[in-house]
Amino acid sequence: MPFSRLIGQARYGRTVIPGTDADVRAAYVARAAEYVSVIGSVELNDGRDRGLIARWGRARSGHVIDAGCGPGHWTDLLQREGCDVEGVDLVAPFIDQARVRFPRVTFRVGSIDDLGDADGQADGILSWYSLIHADPERVPTMLAEFARCLRPGGSLLLGFFDGERVEPFPHRVSPAWFWPVDEMALRLVEAGFTVEETHTRVDPGHRPHAAIVAQRTGSPLDL
DSSP: OOGGGTTTOOOOSOOOOOOOHHHHHHHHHHTHHHHHHHHOSGGGSOHHHHHHHHHHHHTOOSEEEEETOTTSHHHHHHHHTTOEEEEEESOHHHHHHHHHHOTTSEEEEOBTTBOOTTTTOEEEEEEESOSTTSOTTTHHHHHHHHHHHEEEEEEEEEEEEEOSSSEEEOOSSSOEEEEOHHHHHHHHHHTTEEEEEEEEEOOTTSOOEEEEEEEEOSOOOOO
């Protein structure tokens, strides 16, 4: 199967054992150059995604974090839309390539479980398919980290694979998870967000796509 189906090709009916962070990092390190060549530019991605991310970026007035930025193409797009943005990713080869390809953009190696000292100061966080490999039990902690970093009224744009239930599947790089939009929206509310927009689509030959725009409005619920 060609690597171009890395993100989009649907494959069902196999037992999937999700990996650890180290497994995911190693899988992306091994295919980083290939990943960049196939989907590592905004032009190689769906125009509807480019439009949504650009529109969201134009509405940001303060610091923006691209959490799980990969090779940096969305980070660069946000800077070109006027954002004060930095890209953060766990995979060092992605950051190395991002710095070479987009030298005017700030990038650093880091985990989206700990985005540093932004603490209530960021105006926006882009998390574009950066939670797809996380075990569902960890997702609330990651969303809480996003909430910690955002100022009141700050915005999160989250992209992920839509599905009928929360379940793993054999993604071409490392096992990943489907999330129903309603389930992800509930986790966002519990983390202190208000959901403002939801976007879904199903394109032939690709897994169902979802995106949520949510505003940081409250404190995480003590459930």
